[in-house]
Amino acid sequence: MIRVTVWNEYEHERTIPAIREVYPEGIHGALKNILSAEEDLCVRCATLQDAEQGLSEEILQDTDVLIWWSHAKQDDILAKNVDRVIKHIHSGMGFIALHSAHYSPVFRKLMGTPCTLGWKHGDHEKLFCIAPSHPIAAGVSHIIDLPEEELYCEPFSIPKPDEVIFLGWFEGGAVFRSGCTFTRGYGKIFYFQPGHEENRVYDDPDIRKILINAVRWAAPEIRLPKPEENFEIK
Amino acid sequence: MIRVTVWNEYEHERTIPAIREVYPEGIHGALKNILSAEEDLCVRCATLQDAEQGLSEEILQDTDVLIWWSHAKQDDILAKNVDRVIKHIHSGMGFIALHSAHYSPVFRKLMGTPCTLGWKHGDHEKLFCIAPSHPIAAGVSHIIDLPEEELYCEPFSIPKPDEVIFLGWFEGGAVFRSGCTFTRGYGKIFYFQPGHEENRVYDDPDIRKILINAVRWAAPEIRLPKPEENFEIK
C-alpha cells in the first residue's frame, strides 16, 4: 500500500461561494475520491486548518507521497512546517505540487529559484506528451484537451527538470512546461500545472490517470534519513 | 576567425519559380549574407550540386561550423558523405541543422531516433525562450513573433536534448521544441526549427541574432580526431 496524503490550503472552497459550488468537498476531497478508487493507494486528507497546519511529524512519517494544492495562503505556512516537509522529501517522501503550488514555499525552497511565471485568467489548454515512455504518461492520450484552464506562461523560473513530460499549449498564445519531474535528496517530485479552482479539471480521465501514475512513480524506493551532516570516511 | 560553411540542397529555389522569387540567391545565399556581416566569421557556401555533393574532405577540414538546410533531396545524399560529415562532427566540427534538416540523414544518425514530427502548411508561430542565460539566447527577445511559418508539432522523436532553448507555439494548436542543443563526440549541435522556404524568416532580426550566436557557440574548443577504436591503457 502506498500511503497518500492530500494536503490543501482549503481557502477558496470555504470562503468563495462560486468555488464551493465547484468543489463542495474541497479540492482535497475531489482528489481523495479519485485516488481512493485505486486498490494500492491508502489516502487521507490534511488542510491548513488542521492542527500543526496538517503537517505534523506524525502525519509526514505516515506519508509515502504528499500531494499539495495551495494558492492564497502560501505565506501563512509556518517556516518550521515547510522545513519539516522538506526534510521528509529529502528522506524519500514523494511530493506532487499542483497548479499554483509552483509558488508554495515548499516547492520554491526545493527549486532554489524564484519559480515565477506569467498567467492569465480563463483560457483553453492542450497538453502534449513529449515523454510517452515515462511511467507518468502510461496509458495517457498524447494530446489532452482542457477546454477551461488558467493560462500559465513561460518563462517559468525553475531549474532544468529531470524530465519534461508534458508541454502545455494555450489558445491565448502561451506555452508552458506543464508536467516536470525533479529529484531532491531521495525524494521524487512532480509538478503538474492543471488544476485551477474554478473548473473540475481533475475529472478528466487522462488527468486522473496522470495523478494516479504520478503517485505510484513518486512512492519511495527507499526511505532513509538523508545525512544532515557531511560524514567522515575512515 | 570562425570558418562557416553553409550547405544547402538548393532544390526548391532552382526548380520552383515561387520559391526562387523568395530566395533568388538560394537559402544559402541569404544565410551567407547574414553571417558575412560579422567580422569574426568567414563564410562560404556549398550545395548538393557541387562536386562530392559539396561535402568533400577538403571542405570539411576547412570548416569550424557547418550549417545545413535540406528537405526534398535528403535521400540523395550519399552514405559516404553522410559518414564523412559525422566523423568531422565527432571530431569537434559544430553542426547547425535548420528546419526540415531534422529529417536529414546526418541529423538522424547523430540522434539514433526516427526524428519524426507532425507538420501542417501555413501557420503563425511564437517562439518562447526558456533558457535566457544560454549564449545562443544572448540579446534575443523573450518572445519572437513569426507571422508566417510552417507548423511543426510534438511528438518530435529525438533523444532528450542537452538544452531546450526555445519552445514554439503555433496558432493552429501545436507546440514544438524549436531550439535544442546536443553534443555528439566533441561536436556541438543546434537544431533550429524556423526556416520554411516560402517565407524569409531569416530576415527577422531575432532569428539572425540566434543564428550568429549559434555559430559562435558551436565553434569547437578543440578539434581532434575522436578515437575510432577503444584504447588500451598501459
Place this chain on the structure above:
Amino acid sequence: MIRVTVWNEYEHERTIPAIREVYPEGIHGALKNILSAEEDLCVRCATLQDAEQGLSEEILQDTDVLIWWSHAKQDDILAKNVDRVIKHIHSGMGFIALHSAHYSPVFRKLMGTPCTLGWKHGDHEKLFCIAPSHPIAAGVSHIIDLPEEELYCEPFSIPKPDEVIFLGWFEGGAVFRSGCTFTRGYGKIFYFQPGHEENRVYDDPDIRKILINAVRWAAPEIRLPKPEENFEIK
C-alpha cells in the same frame, strides 16, 4: 509477465576453454538462471549461432526487454538484424547492453557517437550509486565491491545519459560512468559496465538485483510502431 530475451554472441565460452570453465552454460545461461527465479519474468535465450542470428522478427515481437552481451563478433552481426533490433527499441522494446556491448553496432547506432573508451585487463572495481532513488538502484548497496573486473576508463564517448546511476572506481586509476540510462524513441535503454567474461560478476547479489530491477524498469509502458515518416496534421 515481462518477456525477456537474453542474447549472447556466445563465442568466448565455446572457443576458449578457460572461459568455458567460468561459464559452462554460456553467459546467457547464467543470466537466464538469475532472471528465471523471478516470478514476473519469462526468460529465453538467443545467440549469434541461432537462425537469423537469434534476432528474427518473431523473437523480437515476442520480447519486452532484450539483454545483450557481445564482444569479439560485433562486426559479424548483419546490418539488417541490427536495424530490426533498433526498430523494435524505437517501438518500445527495452534494451540492456552489458559490458563490451558498449561497442555493439546496436548500441553505437542508438547513441550516434563512437562509444569508445579506455580499458585495461584485470583490476579491482568499486561501484558507487549516485542516484539512490532510481528504480534500478532499489535495494542495492550504495557501494558494491567487485574484486575482479576489467578496468574501463573515461572518456567514454557517449551522449549525455538521461541518468547516471552508477559510477565505477578502479584501483588502477580510472573512473567510468558504469550504469547509465537513455531513451530512444519509446525504448528505454540501460548500459551496465560490469560483466567481463573471466569472472562470474553476475553472481554478486547486488549485481543480480540491478539486472532484475533494470529489466522491470525497461519493460515498455507502451509498444507502438514509432512513426517512420513525418505525419501531416489536418
Place this chain on the structure above:
Amino acid sequence: MIRVTVWNEYEHERTIPAIREVYPEGIHGALKNILSAEEDLCVRCATLQDAEQGLSEEILQDTDVLIWWSHAKQDDILAKNVDRVIKHIHSGMGFIALHSAHYSPVFRKLMGTPCTLGWKHGDHEKLFCIAPSHPIAAGVSHIIDLPEEELYCEPFSIPKPDEVIFLGWFEGGAVFRSGCTFTRGYGKIFYFQPGHEENRVYDDPDIRKILINAVRWAAPEIRLPKPEENFEIK
C-alpha cells in the same frame, strides 16, 4: 571587462600558522593573483571580516562573477547576506563555489538539497574530464593529477547538474562529481571540488585554466532583475 569578486571567509589562514604559511595572502589573494593576469578580468577581494561581511549591495552590483571559498564559518554568514547573494545570482551574476563551499548556505539554498558528502583527510586525486567540448574544459588536460588533495566521496546530495564536466578519482577508494554546472534563475553556477587549504592546488596550471575558463563561462549574457512576483499577461 568581467568584474570578478573573490570572496573568502579567510579564517584558517589567519588563525592556523601552518595554513598561513601555505597561503600568506589568504586563498583569496592567491586566486586574485591567478585571475588578475588575464586582461579581460578585473578582480577584487572581499572577506567575512569586511563591512557587511564583504557582501554589500554595492559590491554585488559591481560583480559579474562571484568566487566563493568557505569552510569553518559557514554558519556565521548572516541570512540577509545569503539572500542578497542569491538574489544577484537569480538576476544573472555568475557564482563559482570552491571545495568546502559545497556546504555554504548560498550553495545549499540554490540546490534545495542537503549537499552532504563523505570526506577523508589527505589523499591523491586524479580529475577526469568527461565533457571535453565544454568551454570550462577548453585547453585543459584530459586527466589532471593532484598528488595532495582532500578526498571527497559520493553520495554527494545535489540535484542532477546541468553538466558534469569533471569526475574525481581518489586513491583511497572514492569517486566524486568534482566539477558541475547548474543554472538558477539567470545565474550560471560552477561547483569545483579541488581546493583544500593545506595544499596550493590552485598553482596547478590546469586548475588555473579551469578557474579562468569558469569565470568567462559564468559571466552573464544578461543581468536583469528576475521577477520576484508572478506577472499577469494582458
